[in-house]
Amino acid sequence: xxxxxxxxxxxxxxxxDTIQSLSKEIPAGSKVLITYGGGSIKRNGVxxxxxKALADFEWNEFSGIxxxxxxxxxxxxxxxxxxxxxxxxxxxxxxxxxxxxxxxVAAACFDGDDPWDILSKQATIKDALPFGTVLxxxxxxxxxxxxxxxxxxxxxxxxxxxxxxxxxxxxxxDPEVTYSLPMxxxxxxxxxxxxxxVEQYVTxxxxxxxxxxxxxxxxxxxxxxxPKALETPENYDIRANLMxxxxxxxxxxxxxxxxEDWATHGIGHELTALYxxxxxxxxxxxxxxxLTVLKEQKAEKIIQFGEMVFGIYNxxxxxxxxxxxxxxxxxxxxxxxxxxRLSDYGLGQEAVNAVSNRIKERGWKLGEKENxxxxxxxxxxxxxx
Numbered sequence: 001x002x003x004x005x006x007x008x009x010x011x012x013x014x015x016x017d018t019i020q021s022l023s024k025e026i027p028a029g030s031k032v033l034i035t036y037g038g039g040s041i042k043r044n045g046v047x048x049x050x051x052k053a054l055a056d057f058e059w060n061e062f063s064g065i066x067x068x069x070x071x072x073x074x075x076x077x078x079x080x081x082x083x084x085x086x087x088x089x090x091x092x093x094x095x096x097x098x099x100x101x102x103x104x105v106a107a108a109c110f111d112g113d114d115p116w117d118i119l120s121k122q123a124t125i126k127d128a129l130p131f132g133t134v135l136x137x138x139x140x141x142x143x144x145x146x147x148x149x150x151x152x153x154x155x156x157x158x159x160x161x162x163x164x165x166x167x168x169x170x171x172x173x174d175p176e177v178t179y180s181l182p183m184x185x186x187x188x189x190x191x192x193x194x195x196x197x198v199e200q201y202v203t204x205x206x207x208x209x210x211x212x213x214x215x216x217x218x219x220x221x222x223x224x225x226x227p228k229a230l231e232t233p234e235n236y237d238i239r240a241n242l243m244x245x246x247x248x249x250x251x252x253x254x255x256x257x258x259x260e261d262w263a264t265h266g267i268g269h270e271l272t273a274l275y276x277x278x279x280x281x282x283x284x285x286x287x288x289x290x291l292t293v294l295k296e297q298k299a300e301k302i303i304q305f306g307e308m309v310f311g312i313y314n315x316x317x318x319x320x321x322x323x324x325x326x327x328x329x330x331x332x333x334x335x336x337x338x339x340x341r342l343s344d345y346g347l348g349q350e351a352v353n354a355v356s357n358r359i360k361e362r363g364w365k366l367g368e369k370e371n372x373x374x375x376x377x378x379x380x381x382x383x384x385x
Contacts, residue, residue, distance in 0.1 A: 001208040001257040008252055010144045011170040014244070016236075018174050019046070022053035022090070025132055025170045030088035032059040033081060035101045037093045039063060044180040046136060050092055060084050065093070068272055068279065069100035071116060071152040077104045078115070081129070089131035091168075094189075095140025098133050099148035102166040105129040119150055119159040128165040134172045137181060138243040139189030139280075141196060141250025143171035151273055158273035173247065175239035183230055187336045188280035190226035193246040194219060194332070195264055195283040202291065202301045203259040203368040215254045216308045221245040223309065226336055263366035264290050267377055270355045277345055284333040284340045289380035290372075291326045297369065302326070342385050352381040 013021055026032060032054060041047040051059075062077045080086070081104070091101035107115035109127040117123040135143045142148065147162035178186070201215040225241045232238065248254070267290075268282030277285075295302060299322060306312035306325030316324065333340050342351055359366070360374035372380075 001206050001211075002259070004257040006252060006256050007164075008144065008167070010168050010251075012144065012173060012247070013170060014173045014240075016174060016176055018172050019049040019134055019177075020053050021172065022050065022132075022134070023056060025172075026054075026057065026088055026090070028056075030057060031084065031086050032057050033077070033084070033086040033089045034059060034061040035065060035077060035089060035091050035093075035097055035104065036061070036063050037065045037067070037097050040180075041092055041136060044136075044177065046092060046134065046177050050090070050134060054090075059090075060086065065097050065100045066151075067096050068149075068151045068158065068276075069096050069103070071103075071119075071150050072154065074100050074103050074107065074150065075115065078107045081108045087129060089129055091131060091133040092136065094135070094137030094185075095142040095192075098135075098142040098168070099140070099150065101131055101133070102128075102142070102146070102148040103150050103161070105131050106161075106163065106166055116152060119152075119161050120157070122161060125161075125163040125165045128163070130169050132170045132172070133168045134177075135174075135243070136177050137185055137189055138175075138178060138239070138246040139185075139192040141193065141247050143168060143173065144247050144251035147250075149269065156273045158269040160269075171247075173243050175236055175243045178239050178243065179234045181233075183233070183337070184278075186229050186233070187226075187338050188278055189246060190222055190229070190242065190336050191280040191284050191333055191338050193242075193249040194222045194226075195280075195287055196249040197222075197254065198287065198305075198329075199261045199264060200255045200258060202298055202305050203261050204298065205300050205304070206258055208256075208258045211254045211256060211258050212304070212308075214248070218245045218249050218254070219305075219309045222249075223332055226332075230337070259368040261290070261366075261368045263372045266364065266366050267355060267359070267380065270358050271347075271351065274354055274358075275345070275347060275351060280338055281345065284338045285342055285345075285384050286380065288326055288330050288340060289383045290367075291329065292383055293376060293380050294367065294372070295322050295326070297371075340384070342381065348385060352378055352385065355381060 366372035
């Protein structure tokens with residue numbers, strides 16, 4: 001196991017009817033800005049619960065945060081914060097709203113000329129406004145980490161940042177609020193969480209047994225409960241397991257002391273930025289290609305993955321076990337109703353060329369060994385046509 005330092009300061013408040021505890025978590029006298037997306041929280045009753053909990057606070061709201069949050073939209077929220085002298089932000093939504101809020105609270109305190117530098121130049125975040133979250137979608141784990149991904153619509157750039165200053169102070173996780181989600185969002189959320197784990201788990205072994213076992217437990221939970229959620233969307237136990245698994249998939253713990261990949265995300269972000277595909281759709285396209293092209297490098301962990309998660313054992317050759325494991329991943333994504341090829345979304349060779357060219361322009365070398373070049377990306381995506 002490699003050396004590591006681990007701190008996660010986020011307070012988790014989990015369970016039924018927990019939104020009412022908001023008033024105890026936000027400091028008295030705070031001027032609060034509620035951030036949210038397209039308005040589904042008003043249809044499912046979450047908005048009313050939040051407003052009731054904030055009865056003793058002065059608050060404003062900012063809506064319209066996109067599924068892949070735009071820098072331009074975030075900067076409008078920053079302007080509102082300054083106009084209203086907001087000193088606390090409450091993100092109510094899924095990963096996109098929470099990611100946007102992380103950027104908003106950092107940009108509101110940024111002392112440089114252009115807040116986009118936080119992403120494009122990884123400028124140091126010296127301070128950020130405090131914020132909490134009310135999670136409405138199980139997917140990204142953004143409710144318990146300090147990272148975020150933001151898109152600049154003007155240039156079609158989708159970039160990430162992370163800071164110790166952008167951890168939520170608290171996150172409220174009530175599985176019941178996920179009952180009304182469209183099945184597409186449920187499917188996307190499960191795939192997203194699944195790939196988060198794989199990015200930290202299917203690399204190369206460093207004898208980090210605890211992290212591996214946690215990762216395997218999360219993956220088994222997702223493949224067990226994910227399809228059930230599509231069949232019985234109002235089963236509390238299933239939703240609770242998925243919500244907690246998604247949080248643990250990216251709260252930093254399973255990444256302690258182990259090599260991490262993140263090539264699937266890096267490539268997928270370009271597909272989203274250029275073509276508007278859902279984040280999870282891009283992951284479902286790219287991951288099987290990454291595992292196939294890098295299967296010699298990742299062989300030991302793919303075999304472990306197959307055995308411990310999918311039950312693929314020693315009754316076949318090493319090559320067969322690797323291939324069966326990759327097929328099992330594809331089949332799981334398809335079972336979750338997320339298609340796995342570029343052509344499923346009307347994309348062809350032009351997308352392969354565009355994404356690989358962008359990787360080349362950026363000079364990126366991706367993966368746990370930083371050996372995935374633009375040519376490798378072309379090979380990966382060509383396999384997924």
